[in-house]
Amino acid sequence: MVGTAENFDAVVIGAGFSGMYMLKALRDKLGLKVRVYEAGETVGGTWYWNRYPGARCDSDSYIYCFTWDKQLLHDWEWSERYPEQPEILRYLEHVAERHDLKRDIQFNTRVTGAEFDEDKALWKVRTDTAEKATARYLIAAVGSLSDTNMPPFKGIEKFQGKWCHTSRFPHTGIDFTAKRVAVVGTGATAVQAIPEIAQQAKHLTVFQRTANYCVPARNGKVDPDLARARKADYDGVVKRIRESFFGFEYNFIPKSVLEATTEERDREFDRMWDAGGFAFWLANYQDMFFSQEANDLCADYIKRKIRKTVKDRVVAEKLVPKGHPYGTKRQPLDTNYYETFNKDNVLLVDASTDGPIEEITEKGIRAGGKQYEFDIIVFATGFDALTGPLKALNLTGRGGRKLEKAWAAGPRTYLGIAVAGFPNFFTITGPQSPSVLSNMPVSIEQHVEWIADCVDTMRRSGKTTIEATRQAEDQWVAHVNESVNTTLMPRANSWYMSANIAGKPRAFLPYLDPEGVGGYRKRCDEIAAKGYEGFALS
């Protein structure tokens, strides 16, 4: 279709969890003509791109899946508590096959721009394959963490070894055997990759800018009786995660940690530590996210664990987090992460004590005035989170206004779903929605269903455009910021706060609803029930 534009009811950008379900909902439920554009060569999104060693999900598999295909919920058997990337990709391929999704997805095609034609009330979409399409609705299903952050390290072009970013890891893998390897970064990705790479490499050097609080994943086979019981109660499970705070079967301990005795506190901490996963982060005492004093008690417990696990005192102190409250950065789940630093072939270079990375050289990395030599450098430096992938779409709304311009000082949305001045454009788990502060499939399904209902309502009522009002957007932006300011989150230089990338305006990127994802769902439904309050329909 090079040259002429094909017309669709909706164009969806991205074929990960969200794009796949959006296609299913619009095409098979509403009967619309839909085109999905996907830059990768197949479905999967995050699970297509992130192929580094140790890449696996951090949510329990029984709730990290689609809940709209009830038969599949019962039929699919996950091999582990946290499945690895290839297994999740296999699952998504299976869903695509089962629902015949691929016939409406154009792979190996990146959307390079879209503009709203005000006269025709249509989006005009362009791609890197010179394809043109028009659509009444434009839906970004681009993922929250898909725009790779590759910091502009001086000298990177000189390096004579191999290097890659974890989210663009070669499909053929990298053989680290007998190699001197560097990993840059110690976020959730690096925490998964480091123990795996250390097992293969001759020598591994880890470059840490900020020490993280890691808690054990406790991955493994799921007890078959438990798996059966969950399947038998899937309706209950789905209801609970939808109404929960974070999209998991977790609830806070309804008490202040400061009111608990030392024995009681340690018993609870041990219980959560032993349970593994996000329990310590998302099911801790209710004041952990709000009170520094309460938070310190939780943080101290993890610091004690680090000091107990890491044998070398100096290394242990480098790994002990400083300067940010516990839980205010994305919780990495670890499998032998701290133990890895007890190995003779592993070295930790910490920016504060050893000096930051100064440049990449022909032979390796210079940090703190010292030269380190490598055959391979793995950058686990994260993403331009949430706003990055949307700005990259090069969108032009009403009056020629660019999305990058509208968001120059940080994201501005209504409900994290719509943007004033960008009619008929929706974001699935976009900025200022719970997104990355929830179990993603739960939030994805909520947005997809809300958007599909909205499109259905529009069509039934003969309306052609829906657009967030400026006033509703202003109020939402203020509310997102007020909500987060009641917590300790702003005290960390996290990617949640846009602080991982030099020059990115500091703004809280997701949304923390005071009532959790359950409350957010209710809020969105009430707005729809009131005839899409805060939106202008015409």
Ligand code: NA7
């Ligand atoms: P993260 O969590 O952003 O981690 C990136 C890491 O790279 C982190 O340790 C950063 O240090 C470090 N980093 C980033 N830029 C630099 C520069 N310029 N120099 C040195 N070190 C740097 O990304 P992940 O991929 O680990 O995790 C992202 C999400 O993917 C994760 O939360 C899951 O949801 C899946 P910093 O902490 O910013 O000081």
